[in-house]
Amino acid sequence: MRLEHISKIREGQILGKNILTSDGQILLKAGVNLSDVYINKLRNLGVCYMYIEDEMLDDVYVEDEKLTELKQIAMKSISSIVGKLYYGNGKGFEKAIAPVQDMMDYILNMGDVNKSLYDIKTYDNYTSIHSLDTCVMSCFLAITSGVDSCDLKDVGVGAILHDVGKTKIPIEILNKKTRLTYEEFEEIKKHPLYGVELLKKNFMISSRIIKVVEQHHERVDGRGYPYGLRDKQITKFAKIVCICDVYDAVSNDRVYRKKFKLNESYELILSGSGSAFDKQLVLDFKNTFAIYPLGCHVKLSNNEDGYVIKQNQGFPDRPIVRVIPKDTGNISCFHEIDLLYNTNVVILKII
Known part of the structure; x- marks a missing residue:
C-alpha cells in the first residue's frame, strides 16, 4: 500500500x-x-494523508491490527x-x-515500530491522542536504549x-489560538507540578512515574x-x-500552529542533541525511528520519484525506494534504490 496526500486520493480507490x-x-x-463523500468528510475532519491499496506496493504492509x-x-x-487522579480516587x-x-507488553514482545506509528486519525481530542502516541514512541525508544x-x-x-496536570489549566489558555501572554505561559509551565500534585494523591503510583511527569x-x-x-x-x-x-507534539496540528513536516520534526530532535536532549538518547532515537514512513511517495535528487518500501535501521534518511518509471505503463517494470549504498542520491522531499 502507499501513503498519499488527500488531494491525490480519487473515488474508487481502496x-x-x-x-x-x-x-x-x-x-x-x-x-x-x-467515495467522494468519504474523501470530503475526511478532508473536513483534518485528515491530510491516508494509505490506499496499490498493486505495485502490495508487499508494503503497515497495519498492525x-x-x-x-x-x-x-x-x-x-x-x-x-478522572481517578483528578478526583483523588485511587x-x-x-x-x-x-x-x-x-x-506495552505487546510492544515489548511483538511490536514493529514501522507498523506502530503514523496512524491516520482526526485530532478533535489532541491531549488524549498525544498521550497515547507519546506512550507508544517512548516504549520503543526505551527498548532501544x-x-x-x-x-x-x-x-x-x-x-x-505526562500531561495530566493540564487538567488544572484553564481551557481558554490551552486552546488559545494566538500568542500566550507572559502570565499565561507561566501558568502552562506549572502543569508538571499540577501533575505531581494529582499523582501524589494516589499511593499506587511509583516515584519514578512521578519523576517523569x-x-x-x-x-x-x-x-x-x-x-x-x-x-x-x-x-x-x-x-x-x-x-x-516534543516529536509527537510538533508532528501534529495544534490550535495555534500547523504541524511540522516529518523531516523537520526529525531534524528538531537531532538538532537538540546535547542541548535540549540527551546525546545518547538522540542516537537511540535515530536507531529506532525513520524519517519517511513506509509507502510514502518521495522525490529523489536524481530526478526520479518512488515509494519507500523498507527502512535501514540506524540510517533514518536512507531507506530503500521503489521507482516505477512513469512512461512504461507497466507496474512490473520498476527498480529499487537502496540509499544506504547509493550515497550520491538523496531524498529531496515527500511528494
Whole structure:
C-alpha cells in the first residue's frame, strides 16, 4: 500500500489502513471503497494523508491490527485514569491502567515500530491522542536504549500521564489560538507540578512515574522547566518521554500552529542533541525511528520519484525506494534504490 496526500486520493480507490477517530476508535476501516463523500468528510475532519491499496506496493504492509485493537482499549481507559487522579480516587487505578500495560507488553514482545506509528486519525481530542502516541514512541525508544522489561511499565505509564496536570489549566489558555501572554505561559509551565500534585494523591503510583511527569519539560542544558534541572539531575525515563513528547507534539496540528513536516520534526530532535536532549538518547532515537514512513511517495535528487518500501535501521534518511518509471505503463517494470549504498542520491522531499 502507499501513503498519499488527500488531494491525490480519487473515488474508487481502496483504503489500505484504518482511519481513527479522536478517541482512537475506527472511523473508516481498511478495505473500504472510497467515495467522494468519504474523501470530503475526511478532508473536513483534518485528515491530510491516508494509505490506499496499490498493486505495485502490495508487499508494503503497515497495519498492525493487534496493536490497533490494544490502542483502542487503552484509549478508552485514559479518561478513566485521568478522572481517578483528578478526583483523588485511587480505587480501581490498577484495573484502569491494565490496558496500557497490555499494550506495552505487546510492544515489548511483538511490536514493529514501522507498523506502530503514523496512524491516520482526526485530532478533535489532541491531549488524549498525544498521550497515547507519546506512550507508544517512548516504549520503543526505551527498548532501544536498554530499559529493562520490568521497568518499561514506568516509562509507558509516565508517558500516558505526562500531561495530566493540564487538567488544572484553564481551557481558554490551552486552546488559545494566538500568542500566550507572559502570565499565561507561566501558568502552562506549572502543569508538571499540577501533575505531581494529582499523582501524589494516589499511593499506587511509583516515584519514578512521578519523576517523569515532573521532569518531562526539563532540558539537559538547564533551560527547561519547572526547575531548570541539568543532565544527570533528570531521570532517564523523563529524558525518553521528553524526546517523544516534543516529536509527537510538533508532528501534529495544534490550535495555534500547523504541524511540522516529518523531516523537520526529525531534524528538531537531532538538532537538540546535547542541548535540549540527551546525546545518547538522540542516537537511540535515530536507531529506532525513520524519517519517511513506509509507502510514502518521495522525490529523489536524481530526478526520479518512488515509494519507500523498507527502512535501514540506524540510517533514518536512507531507506530503500521503489521507482516505477512513469512512461512504461507497466507496474512490473520498476527498480529499487537502496540509499544506504547509493550515497550520491538523496531524498529531496515527500511528494
